[in-house]
Amino acid sequence: MKINTLNATLLAALVILAGCSKNTGIGGAAGDASETTLKANALFAQELKLDDQQDFENAKRGFIAKPSGKITTADGTVLKDFDAYNFLDGKAADTVNPSLWRHAQLNANFGLFKVSEGVYQLRGFDIANMTLIEGKKGWIVVDPLTARETSSAALAFANQHLGKKPVSAVIITHAHADHFGGVLGVVTPKEVAERNIPVVAPEGFMEEATSENILVGTAMARRSLYQFGRDLPRNAKGNVDTGLGKDVAYGTIGIIAPTVLVTQPEQKMDIDGVGFVFYNAPGAECPAEMTFSIPAKRLYDGAENLSQQMHNLLPVRGAKVRDALRWSNYMDHALEQVREADVYIASHNWPEWGNANIKKLITMHRDVYKYTHDQTVRLINAGYTIKEIPDLVKLPKSLSEYFGARGYYGDLRHNVKAVYQFYLGAYDGNPANLNPLPPQESAKRYLELIGGADKAVAAAQTAYDKGDYRWAAELLNHAVFGDPSSKTAKELLAKTYDQMGYVAEAATWRNSYLTAALELRNGPPAKGASKAMLMEMLLQTPIERFLEAMAAGLNGPDAEGKNLKVNLVLTDLKESYVLWIENSVLHFKKAAPADDANATLTLTRDIFVKMIAGTAGVKDTLLSDDLKIGGSKIDLVRFFGLIDKAPGTFAIVTK
Structure with a gap:
């Protein structure tokens, strides 16, 4: 059947859309250089022939x-x-x-x-x-x-x-x-x-x-x-x-x-x-x-x-x-x-x-x-x-x-x-670091030991006032991860990152510290990187790269016990692939359409790439004669619904 009879649920499952995140910051602007920062930068100036x-x-x-x-x-x-x-x-x-x-x-x-x-x-x-x-x-x-x-x-x-x-x-x-x-x-x-x-x-x-x-x-x-x-x-x-x-x-x-x-x-x-x-x-x-x-x-x-x-x-x-x-x-x-x-x-x-x-x-x-x-x-x-x-x-x-x-x-x-x-590798050989607690859970327990976020912030403030920014950042990272509601911790951590950025000689470190401070104040970005700007490159990318990414996006726990098979037929390339889920793993191979597939998706390369990139519009899908579906629409929805659609807006310093 042609895609113009496809319901909105299936369209939503096929098209990967960029997500949004809420603004959870504290507001405010970057601070001035502290006395410690002024001294550190002055020393830098003396040691080099600038x-x-x-x-x-x-x-x-x-x-x-x-x-x-x-x-x-x-x-x-x-x-x-x-x-x-x-x-x-x-x-x-x-x-x-x-x-x-x-x-x-x-x-x-x-x-x-x-x-x-x-x-x-x-x-x-x-x-x-x-x-x-x-x-x-x-x-x-x-x-x-x-x-x-x-x-x-x-x-x-x-x-x-x-x-x-x-x-x-x-x-x-x-x-x-x-x-x-x-x-x-x-x-x-x-x-x-x-x-x-x-x-x-x-x-x-x-x-x-x-x-x-x-x-x-x-x-x-x-x-x-x-x-x-x-x-x-x-x-x-x-x-x-x-x-x-x-x-x-x-x-x-x-x-x-x-x-x-x-x-x-x-x-x-x-x-x-x-x-x-x-x-x-x-x-x-x-x-x-x-x-x-x-x-x-x-x-x-x-x-x-x-x-x-x-x-x-x-x-x-x-x-x-x-x-x-x-x-x-x-x-x-x-x-x-x-x-x-x-x-x-x-x-x-x-x-x-x-x-x-x-x-x-x-x-x-x-x-x-x-x-x-x-x-x-x-x-x-x-x-x-x-x-x-x-x-x-x-x-x-x-x-x-x-x-x-x-x-x-x-x-x-x-x-x-x-x-x-x-x-x-990243493991340092110490068995204590073989299976450490996730950072949020570890942070909560540190805060319990310290006596709460307020005490951690107070200790960090002392370190900040002494210009001990690395220690202040470590303490405040626990405070923010362990108690995300603490605006005081976020504000002081942002100030700390300001100073660390101001003294950094590496532009990449400076940008990282100051971007962290920006996100502590204003929250992570509302939208991820636009896939639209990559379309001209993506359209030249081998289909196998997209299928590898789809496989890496399969939600393994949700896929447990589900055995689904889908044929992907690319009419303009005269190629076809068989995709199947087995043992919570998405596999694919270039092959003729399988007779026992749950569904067959027939379309052009361009429409497929636009779907994966999240840039496909109504004309590319609902109104297109170049996209057809055979077999079970419900199974096709189930199959694509198991692929996570990461928006690229995940928090980094405010988890």
């Missing part, structure tokens, strides 16, 4: 033009406000770590820059850089940003000032969305096919680009709001930077499958008359990543294995743990790859000029990751745990004084934990 101007000269070198105004989505949502960070002019604010303030100023050099002859960069249009290399026929675009809106604006800005050229090739250095998501803003799949435009990417690109954003995309998107400080105001008490660049553009994300893959450790290629040497570097910063050189231009592109700060081995938003030792080894190889290089560029931050300076940048990164790895392993073998080692590992002065490897995006303490987790 007046060193070489990075500022490099960040401004080759400047051609600066954009103004805003970049918006079709509905008027602002993705980029080029004036939002004007407050960074001048000396460091009391509420920002002075080292981070310096880095934030460097990243605030927006615009179009000439790096060398025939090589240009657009910085500040998104968190990443777009690089344009002049070929014989047009622009070779390297890393086309996160969103279609920002990449389109960046390319138009370059064409305005450099003369309009067609896109002759696209190079995507790795499988993170801020480097490929804007590809449809510079070229379309139709153009790629008709003009035979090469789209070059590392081996494994499509698999990695689509898997990370589908399987645990809801949780990563929620946690990314902390890492990138999306909802924070752009001011000295809020978002000043992300470390890698300014704010991420949460716009329309797309993808195009590569037409050329780099599969060898070293692979030469001529692209539109320009000779490239690509170096495959998987499994460090990204599971699929490559760097490259252009020997004729004496240029080396470090992608995101190299940037002007320490990177993270485990992002605050969450990801698979990265291999510090492998990363260090890639940097050692890079020293050979830059033997003739005079210009270094990368996917983030500003370039470096001069072979000696380039080698120093690479050497420092090599040794930061190797030192972090080796010292963590040494202390692991001495019996120290994941909670102890971060306070024991300190970089030697030769590394810590080098601005290009300081922890503005990654953080040494967090990276140490990542190395521990890489080898031993």
Whole structure:
């Protein structure tokens, strides 16, 4: 039967909608810097040569033009406000770590820059850089940003000032969305096919680009709001930077499958008359990543294995743990790859000029990751745990004084934990931590022992007044989790996070602390990350990724004892899958429709993806002739009703 006779109950079961959460905060605004914070930041300023101007000269070198105004989505949502960070002019604010303030100023050099002859960069249009290399026929675009809106604006800005050229090739250095998501803003799949435009990417690109954003995309998107400080105001008490660049553009994300893959450790290629040497570097910063050189231009592109700060081995938003030792080894190889290089560029931050300076940048990164790895392993073998080692590992002065490897995006303490987790997991070996109580239950019992939330808050206030913010936060976390109704605990914890954010050198830590304070005051976000902005990418994602995510969304307890089988027939792809629940597990296989299935859902790929993403409307479903149902509608409702529809608004600091 056709879907236009389907009742509303079935539609609700099929379409995954974003949920809402209540505002449970305390209100108020971020506080001023405390005396402890002022002293800590003043000490930071004394210990570092913050007046060193070489990075500022490099960040401004080759400047051609600066954009103004805003970049918006079709509905008027602002993705980029080029004036939002004007407050960074001048000396460091009391509420920002002075080292981070310096880095934030460097990243605030927006615009179009000439790096060398025939090589240009657009910085500040998104968190990443777009690089344009002049070929014989047009622009070779390297890393086309996160969103279609920002990449389109960046390319138009370059064409305005450099003369309009067609896109002759696209190079995507790795499988993170801020480097490929804007590809449809510079070229379309139709153009790629008709003009035979090469789209070059590392081996494994499509698999990695689509898997990370589908399987645990809801949780990563929620946690990314902390890492990138999306909802924070752009001011000295809020978002000043992300470390890698300014704010991420949460716009329309797309993808195009590569037409050329780099599969060898070293692979030469001529692209539109320009000779490239690509170096495959998987499994460090990204599971699929490559760097490259252009020997004729004496240029080396470090992608995101190299940037002007320490990177993270485990992002605050969450990801698979990265291999510090492998990363260090890639940097050692890079020293050979830059033997003739005079210009270094990368996917983030500003370039470096001069072979000696380039080698120093690479050497420092090599040794930061190797030192972090080796010292963590040494202390692991001495019996120290994941909670102890971060306070024991300190970089030697030769590394810590080098601005290009300081922890503005990654953080040494967090990276140490990542190395521990890489080898031993999060468990510290102490049986008391094998089966601990859930945090809410543990917090309630701590409060009972202390004598209630008020006493915990009083003790935390004493710690706060002494500037002992780590202890205050630990006490108040128990108070908030154990007694969610305590507005006093939330208010003091928000104030504590303010101060911890104000002294943090890592932009990711600052954004996390200040976002936590924001949510304590105002509650978690009302809506999760919009799936609509991912549609252009999701429509290119293999169906298997969606089925894996559906399986991971099955509510196991609710599925106990239920054995249901559903055929999924995708008419436009001429593919079919059999999905079945067995032992509270959702399985699937690509196969002809099963005769014993409870129901058969026949539809196009586009409608199926829109349903899963929660963007399907009435025209896509009730009014569509492209969707049919055979068998039991009731069983189909039961089947899809067992799939949890996570809205991505879960509380983090107010559970």
